[in-house]
């Protein structure tokens with residue numbers, strides 16, 4: 354038997370409860386993992402509250418990421434006792450996920466735990482941290498260097514935003530944060546932002562082109578916020594866009610692209626190929642300072658997760674939420 358957070362749906366209403374399940378209920382997969390930690394991401398919040406159509410088949414165990422120890426493997430790449438991490442691949446959306454004491458997944462979806470990392474630290478980073486690293490790599494790949502000017506990070510208090518600030522700071526970039534919560538200003542400066550701008554400044558309708566201010570940007574918001582960011586990019590600057598906290602639309606024009614050569618680089622962590630995600634995991638672990646693990650997380654139990662899910666969908670969570678299984 355194992356304990357799990359289980360989502361069920363009646364009519365269009367999603368409900369969650371903690372249940373004891375028999376091992377025979379575990380889905381198909383080559384590797385069974387004793388989950389030690391999962392984390393709460395925005396997408397988990399949408400899935401658990403039912404506010405977004407993330408889960409298509411019920412009952413579902415949510416949790417788009419987890420870290421733990423292999424207890425059984427039918428694949429020769431893994432043996433009992435191996436420490437592993439999983440993020441994405443639709444796990445926690447269409448395949449039972451990490452908010453349970455056991456998970457069974459495909460061997461090809463697992464990343465071996467990098468050196469110097471354990472399950473707890475891995476989930477303090479989690480999908481949000483991996484995505485932040487992928488965003489930074491996208492800026493690097495398009496040639497954005499620290500000498501070129503400031504990097505803007507939107508949704509700064511959230512998981513992706515807060516890790517992005519830490520990573521950029523470690524790499525020598527000058528970071529300007531955008532936040533809707535004035536009370537987080539000092540925290541964002543402690544993470545490495547030199548300045549924090551109010552989100553309201555980015556919520557007004559954008560002109561096609563505005564004063565050039567940013568060499569690069571990591572956008573977790575989409576919609577009007579991303580449109581405004583695009584209008585303020587330097588000539589040939591790059592925006593790494595990964596999120597939709599403000600909405601999935603994009604009310605912009607082609608002007609930033611055709612008159613300033615601005616690059617809009619999409620970032621996806623869910624189906625990111627294994628080689629790239631392994632590189633990102635190894636880099637994020639090396640870059641994050643030890644202080645990140647001391648300040649960046651709220652730790653909750655499986656029983657407290659539903660409450661936190663509501664909070665994250667209301668934009669009330671700061672940093673990362675670690676789930677102790």
Ligand SMILES: NC(=O)c1ccc[n+]([C@@H]2O[C@H](COP(=O)([O-])OP(=O)(O)OC[C@H]3O[C@@H](n4cnc5c(N)ncnc54)[C@H](OP(=O)(O)O)[C@@H]3O)[C@@H](O)[C@H]2O)c1
Pocket residue numbers: 394395396480481484507508509510511512513514531532533534537552573574578595596597598599600620621622623665666668669670671672
């Ligand atoms: N592409 C991918 O693979 C991938 C992976 C992970 C996450 N994501 C997406 O990236 C986004 C951030 O994820 P997360 O886990 O960091 O979520 P999160 O922890 O909830 O952070 C989102 C942050 O966005 C800001 N925000 C909230 N409502 C907003 C609004 N209406 N307009 C503008 N900003 C708003 C808030 O920060 P402030 O209060 O500081 O403004 C909030 O903390 C989500 O949309 C998520 O779905 C995508």
